[in-house]
Amino acid sequence: MWNNGNVKENDKFIINGLAGQKILKGSIAVNGAKNEALKILASTILFRDGFELTNVPEIEDVNRSLELLDRLGIKTEWVSSGQYRLTVPQLTNFTLPGEIAKKLRASLVFAGPLLARLGRVVFPYPGGCLIGKRPIDLFLDGFVKMGARVEETNDTFELFSLTESGQPSKLRGAEIFFKNQSVTATETFILAGVLAEGRTILKNCALEPEVASLGEWLNQGGARISGLGTSTIVIEGGELLTGAGQSHRIMPDRIEAGSFILLGALAAAELMVTGCRPDHLEAFLALLAETGVAMEVGPDWIKVINRPGQTFTATDIKTHEYPGFPTDLQAPFAVFLTQAVGQSRLFETIFEGRLNYLEGLKFMGAKINILDVHRAIIDEPTPLSGREIESPDLRAGLAYVLAATVASGRSIVHNVKYIDRGYEDVSQRLASLGLDIKRVSVD
Numbered sequence: 001m002w003n004n005g006n007v008k009e010n011d012k013f014i015i016n017g018l019a020g021q022k023i024l025k026g027s028i029a030v031n032g033a034k035n036e037a038l039k040i041l042a043s044t045i046l047f048r049d050g051f052e053l054t055n056v057p058e059i060e061d062v063n064r065s066l067e068l069l070d071r072l073g074i075k076t077e078w079v080s081s082g083q084y085r086l087t088v089p090q091l092t093n094f095t096l097p098g099e100i101a102k103k104l105r106a107s108l109v110f111a112g113p114l115l116a117r118l119g120r121v122v123f124p125y126p127g128g129c130l131i132g133k134r135p136i137d138l139f140l141d142g143f144v145k146m147g148a149r150v151e152e153t154n155d156t157f158e159l160f161s162l163t164e165s166g167q168p169s170k171l172r173g174a175e176i177f178f179k180n181q182s183v184t185a186t187e188t189f190i191l192a193g194v195l196a197e198g199r200t201i202l203k204n205c206a207l208e209p210e211v212a213s214l215g216e217w218l219n220q221g222g223a224r225i226s227g228l229g230t231s232t233i234v235i236e237g238g239e240l241l242t243g244a245g246q247s248h249r250i251m252p253d254r255i256e257a258g259s260f261i262l263l264g265a266l267a268a269a270e271l272m273v274t275g276c277r278p279d280h281l282e283a284f285l286a287l288l289a290e291t292g293v294a295m296e297v298g299p300d301w302i303k304v305i306n307r308p309g310q311t312f313t314a315t316d317i318k319t320h321e322y323p324g325f326p327t328d329l330q331a332p333f334a335v336f337l338t339q340a341v342g343q344s345r346l347f348e349t350i351f352e353g354r355l356n357y358l359e360g361l362k363f364m365g366a367k368i369n370i371l372d373v374h375r376a377i378i379d380e381p382t383p384l385s386g387r388e389i390e391s392p393d394l395r396a397g398l399a400y401v402l403a404a405t406v407a408s409g410r411s412i413v414h415n416v417k418y419i420d421r422g423y424e425d426v427s428q429r430l431a432s433l434g435l436d437i438k439r440v441s442v443d
Contacts, residue, residue: 012414013401013427016436017386019408020339022306024268024433030257030276031057032082032250034422036210038106039187040248041065041086043218044074045113046194050087051221051243055250058082060420064104071097072114086243096123098156108139109184111159112192115148116171117240119161138178138185145174146196173198173237181206181321186233187214193235194223200235207231208322209251209280217248254280255328256423257302259398261285262332264304265293265312266339267405268433274301283325284333291315291340314342314378319349331357331399337378338366339406344378357396360389364403364411383408391415394422401426405435 018024032055040053042065056062058081066076066084075087094114101107107126114121125136136157140150143159148171151158161171173196178185183206190211193200205211207229215228221241227233257276264271265288278285278297285302289295291312296303314337319327327350337344338361348354352373362368364387367379386409391397397419404411413419416439419426427439 009417010442011416012412012440012442013404013416014438014440015386015401015404015411015413017384017404017407017409017411018267018435020383020406022267022269024263024435025270026433027272027274028260028429028433029274030252030260031055031424033057033210033253033255034059034061035183035208035253035255036213037062037250038065039109039191039210039214040217040250041069042106042109042113043191043214044069044086044088045072045091045110045117046191046218046223046241047088047221047243048240049242049244050075050085052079052247053084053086053250054082054247055252056082056084057250057253058424059422060417061104061106061422064100065106067100068096068104068107068110071100072110091117094118094120094122096121098124101126106184108136109188109191111139112143112188113195115143115159115161116192116195119167119169120159122156122158124157125155138180138182139188142174142176142185142189143171143192145176146192146200147172147174170237171196173200173235175201175203177203178205180204183208183211186211190215190218190225190233190235193237194218194225194241195239196235196237198237200237202233202235203231205231205233206321209254209277213251220246220248252276252280252300255326255395257281258284258326258329259332259402261288261295261302261304262329262336263402263405263430265306266336266402267435268304269306271304271433272301273304276300276302278302283320283323284329287315287317287325287333291336311381312336312340314340314344316345316347318347321350327351327354328395330354331396332402334358334376334378335361335399335402335406338368338384338403339381340378341381343380346376346378348374357392357399360387360392360396360400361403363387363389364407366403385409386411388412389414391418394418398423398426401430401437405430405437
């Protein structure tokens with residue numbers, strides 16, 4: 001299991017900004033997608049043997065997921081950078097340890113396959129970033145439809161799918177309509193449906209490419225899932241899957257790719273972003289092109305080129321489920337808009353409270369009017385000044401790094417533990433492009 005002993009929870013970044021100069025240069029590779037890796041790791045519970053994973057990002061959320069698997073009794077072996085071998089013994093532990101699960105929103109995904117395989121699961125209210133209300137009623141209601149009963153005690157949930165004699169029984173296939181498109185819910189019930197008895201029909205499913213990739217991987221192991229990439233997914237329940245001799249490569253992280261492209265537009269003379277999937281970023285790239293950013297796009301790379309004296313035009317953002325503009329790119333794009341000419345409007349439609357980070361950008365000098373928990377206005381290109389700021393969550397944390405890069409003077413970004421959850425060695429990777437950034441441990 002990966003465990004970077006140099007990483008401490010109270011680490012901070014010290015960044016000497018470029019004062020608006022666009023002098024970074026080079027190439028930066030995109031790592032594997034966090035949002036796929038965590039769900040593929042959870043799918044291990046459905047296998048009778050095991051498999052190998054490659055292109056796994058070495059990030060804290062992956063580390064915690066591997067710890068969860070270890071505690072459940074699944075063997076996780078680090079083979080080389082980004083490569084893991086997973087082996088599933090006779091699985092009997094149905095409890096997700098609270099000290100890990102409470103720090104990881106994706107821990108909820110583990111509940112589905114555990115309940116489907118063992119007929120019982122115990123888990124705490126899941127943790128993660130504080131970016132608005134994220135209730136789990138959608139999940140509990142779905143499990144009840146599949147024949148489970150739910151007991152709650154002190155923020156701990158125990159779900160049963162047992163016969164009257166107390167023996168494990170299979171979940172029953174059910175028809176579940178998601179009132180809101182949810183990646184996590186769609187993936188959770190795909191996993192639960194693989195071992196359920198009969199047919200499970202999921203409607204109003206999330207369309208994100210990570211969902212389709214998960215389903216394709218499960219089908220490779222013997223699952224029977226149809227409708228992937230559409231809003232209706234059908235799962236024919238069956239037996240445990242087999243991964244013997246099989247390997248799955250985690251797709252490139254589209255959010256990391258978009259963040260690096262924005263870095264190039266803000267601070268680079270020329271930046272090549274490699275190992276990405278431009279077809280997963282169409283809404284983002286179209287909007288960025290409208291602002292005047294010059295890009296060359298290849299099959300698995302995007303080059304950002306800044307001409308001398310180039311300016312960018314303001315635009316409006318409305319986040320939307322895939323294939324719309326991703327909510328996870330809203331914060332870094334807002335930093336970009338602080339340097340665009342004119343007035344831009346942000347409309348965050350997915351998460352309540354996700355605009356809180358804008359106070360930090362205002363502290364750095366940005367002209368921002370926060371209208372309510374979902375909407376804000378950004379005015380004029382504004383020189384940013386270095387400040388001491390605290391990352392409130394994963395995506396906003398990286399946005400602060402981008403803002404500190406553009407700013408004049410020194411910035412200190414605290415709570416980089418949030419950034420570690422989704423971005424691997426970001427300080428070293430940005431330093432390789434010419435940015436003066438250092439990671440400092442605070443005892």
